[in-house]
Amino acid sequence: MKPRILVTGASGNTGRPIAEALASEGFRVRTATRSTTPPFPSADHVRFDWADPTTHEPAMDGVDRMYLLLPPLDADPSLLMNPFIERALARGVRRIVLLSASAIPEGRPGLGQVHHFVREHAPEWSVLQPSWFMQNFSNPQNQHGASVRRDGMLMTSTDKGRVGFVDAADIAAVGVRALADEPSHDTAHVITGPQALSYDDIAAVMSRVSGRPIRHVHASPEEVRRHLQEKAGMPEAYASLLAGLDVTIRDGAEDRVTDTVLRVTGRGPRTFEAFAQAHADVWR
Numbered sequence: 001m002k003p004r005i006l007v008t009g010a011s012g013n014t015g016r017p018i019a020e021a022l023a024s025e026g027f028r029v030r031t032a033t034r035s036t037t038p039p040f041p042s043a044d045h046v047r048f049d050w051a052d053p054t055t056h057e058p059a060m061d062g063v064d065r066m067y068l069l070l071p072p073l074d075a076d077p078s079l080l081m082n083p084f085i086e087r088a089l090a091r092g093v094r095r096i097v098l099l100s101a102s103a104i105p106e107g108r109p110g111l112g113q114v115h116h117f118v119r120e121h122a123p124e125w126s127v128l129q130p131s132w133f134m135q136n137f138s139n140p141q142n143q144h145g146a147s148v149r150r151d152g153m154l155m156t157s158t159d160k161g162r163v164g165f166v167d168a169a170d171i172a173a174v175g176v177r178a179l180a181d182e183p184s185h186d187t188a189h190v191i192t193g194p195q196a197l198s199y200d201d202i203a204a205v206m207s208r209v210s211g212r213p214i215r216h217v218h219a220s221p222e223e224v225r226r227h228l229q230e231k232a233g234m235p236e237a238y239a240s241l242l243a244g245l246d247v248t249i250r251d252g253a254e255d256r257v258t259d260t261v262l263r264v265t266g267r268g269p270r271t272f273e274a275f276a277q278a279h280a281d282v283w284r
Helices: 015-024 053-060 078-090 111-121 143-151 168-180 199-210 221-232 236-250 260-265 272-278
Strands: 004-008 028-033 044-047 065-068 095-099 124-130 153-156 187-191 215-218
Touching (some): 078 095, 111 124, 143 221, 153 199, 153 221, 168 187, 187 260, 221 236
Parallel strands (some): 028 044, 065 095, 124 187, 153 215
């Protein structure tokens, strides 16, 4: 019998396609979201909330492998995630695949501590470290997606710094293999798209495909933090974290591309041009 796999965040950009793909390959998939409604019909579904410990045991019961997303808008998810992971391993979970980020090295406070805990304690493990999601620009619940729709602008303190923006579908495809392959990957996968682009480049592509002027506003980290708090309603600690990551982009930390998607899945990653063409109506 194939392993039972818990997929948290199973209605999201990566969780849903991962859950659907694993189910299509014959795995026993348990979906977990903060809603009681399954993300797709016939799913073995549980309500799961990192902040509600009463939802944890039903999620991990009888599970062999897990796909874990961090609690939303939490500047230090290790406080909730590491104790959960420790209990899950004690209950017999063998493989953990964690969604982290290329901007957060192993051991860094917060999600980097979760990365380190997983690598040290899980018998089988993978950490997905994607670059910034292309969906950040199309999702109206993301600060960039909302700002483009509302004001026709992106505000960052990245200056001319470039990012290997990646489609969530490509991240999910790597995650499926990390969960499904018989040999565990036991590695951190840095996942990017095929090009490193600046926010000026992104604004230019969105403007061209949508026919609507979209500009990139170059701001200071303090202005970005304030914008995230006032316009996006973010907690101060999380807004400060994102503003600080803009500075690392400005300084070149995300100016790279990797072959991870092609190497792990056998197909190349989607370009931002193709993504923008498919989502042009969102920005019009």
